[in-house]
Amino acid sequence: MAVKVVIPTPLRAYAGKNQSVEVSAKTVGEALAALTVQFADLKKHLYSDEGKLRSFVNVYVNDEDIRYTQKEATPVKDGDVVSIVPSIAGGMRV
Amino acid sequence: MATRLEALNKANSASPTLSKAEVQRYSRHLIMPEVGMDGQLKLKQAKVLCIGTGGLGAPLGVYLAAAGVGRIGLVDFDVVDHSNLQRQILFGTKDVGRAKIEAAADRLQDLNPEIQIDRFETRLTSDNALELFKDYDIIVDGTDNFPTRYLVNDACVLLKKPNVYGSIFRFEGQVTIFGYPDGPCYRCLYPEPPPPGLVPSCAEGGVLGVLPGIVGSIQAAETLKLILGAGESLVGRLLLFDALAMRFRELKLRKNPDCPVCGTHPTVTKLIDYAEFCGIRGEEAPAAPSTVPEITPRDLKARLDRGDDLFILDVREPHEYQICNIGGHLIPLGELSRRVNELDSSREILAHCRSGKRSSEAAEFLRTAGFRKVLNLKGGILAWSDEVDPTVPKY
Numbered sequence: 001m002a003v004k005v006v007i008p009t010p011l012r013a014y015a016g017k018n019q020s021v022e023v024s025a026k027t028v029g030e031a032l033a034a035l036t037v038q039f040a041d042l043k044k045h046l047y048s049d050e051g052k053l054r055s056f057v058n059v060y061v062n063d064e065d066i067r068y069t070q071k072e073a074t075p076v077k078d079g080d081v082v083s084i085v086p087s088i089a090g091g092m093r094v
Numbered sequence: 095m096a097t098r099l100e101a102l103n104k105a106n107s108a109s110p111t112l113s114k115a116e117v118q119r120y121s122r123h124l125i126m127p128e129v130g131m132d133g134q135l136k137l138k139q140a141k142v143l144c145i146g147t148g149g150l151g152a153p154l155g156v157y158l159a160a161a162g163v164g165r166i167g168l169v170d171f172d173v174v175d176h177s178n179l180q181r182q183i184l185f186g187t188k189d190v191g192r193a194k195i196e197a198a199a200d201r202l203q204d205l206n207p208e209i210q211i212d213r214f215e216t217r218l219t220s221d222n223a224l225e226l227f228k229d230y231d232i233i234v235d236g237t238d239n240f241p242t243r244y245l246v247n248d249a250c251v252l253l254k255k256p257n258v259y260g261s262i263f264r265f266e267g268q269v270t271i272f273g274y275p276d277g278p279c280y281r282c283l284y285p286e287p288p289p290p291g292l293v294p295s296c297a298e299g300g301v302l303g304v305l306p307g308i309v310g311s312i313q314a315a316e317t318l319k320l321i322l323g324a325g326e327s328l329v330g331r332l333l334l335f336d337a338l339a340m341r342f343r344e345l346k347l348r349k350n351p352d353c354p355v356c357g358t359h360p361t362v363t364k365l366i367d368y369a370e371f372c373g374i375r376g377e378e379a380p381a382a383p384s385t386v387p388e389i390t391p392r393d394l395k396a397r398l399d400r401g402d403d404l405f406i407l408d409v410r411e412p413h414e415y416q417i418c419n420i421g422g423h424l425i426p427l428g429e430l431s432r433r434v435n436e437l438d439s440s441r442e443i444l445a446h447c448r449s450g451k452r453s454s455e456a457a458e459f460l461r462t463a464g465f466r467k468v469l470n471l472k473g474g475i476l477a478w479s480d481e482v483d484p485t486v487p488k489y
Binding site: 068 | 239287332345
């Protein structure tokens, strides 16, 4: 299944500066795995060392939060849009 | 829940009235049925607290004041800086060096002398948040850091007050309303903040000046709608805005029954230490001490003047190099591992960045990669500008 994964601004630097990436997957987990195979640097931003999705990164299939569906086992079909939505604080002063 | 707001929504025109000057001022509101006299009187009786008077707080404050929100509280402890003027439209060049709270209050009071502006020149903390919030109907979060975001959220949930939330990054924004009765809160969306190491650094920061203008204006619209009880609010919806693609998207937000603060069995029942919650160490305990030796800009200058053989490695991004540089060899931190062969390990290497954080990482990396003689410029090019060469612009 061809799905579009939308990359948020803060993570684009780790995803070849792409705004979105097309991957082939049957579940959300597969889609994210395909994405991190293509862009290895993204992995530590999406997953903890234990391999769990980070709690400040939410993933949606279309407008639905996967935490309230089947999490990473949530099926995806052709044309679905998977969005990665991390928390952003504001001005980002360092 | 939100009793003040409900009372406000039921307010009738019998209580206060508008003066002739106010009728004239608000005439474009009064002639539309969605606001009208009843709505304008609700606005006049409303009390809104704005956390921050910066990028988001500026358009927010301006539109709330112009709309006739009767009492506007401002919380800020910062001072106007030149780098604020690119987006913080409450301030002018003449305000640089002034307390933001003074400049903002003056501007808003000038815009609308009919309203009351409350000034709180303080940092919002766990000790003062509940006291500050309690007199207001709606809290609007225009801050720029995670600890304050969680603090504002928790205080709003505890006091049952809506929190009109907006945040921005580069050219992307998020807006919603948290803390509304039966609606989700910030912790339902993001139970935990990112660890400090994963927060974008200055290399990836920045914001398109107009972005907070758009996001803050949306926050203002949502605030006015809450007061008027009009339309469909953003409660339960996260609005995403991408200024580059010029596209709005909307995601469903759900209340998490297991949420530690607004769930059915809350474990957070009072305000906590949010710096600790966000993994930020206190001032007295700085981030993990680097094992790489540092050199001050003055000492570096002395060594260069002496003719010491030092290879200067600049690990910033190319667009930063264009702003200013001290003639170093540019390899952005992110490219260092695959471009390490450009460096000669027999020479002494001085790594620098903007403020010293990225170059400390770079120097650490080089040491583990077998480079023996590596130094980090303490305070980066900012300190170089302060201590050695003031002609180097700071950014």
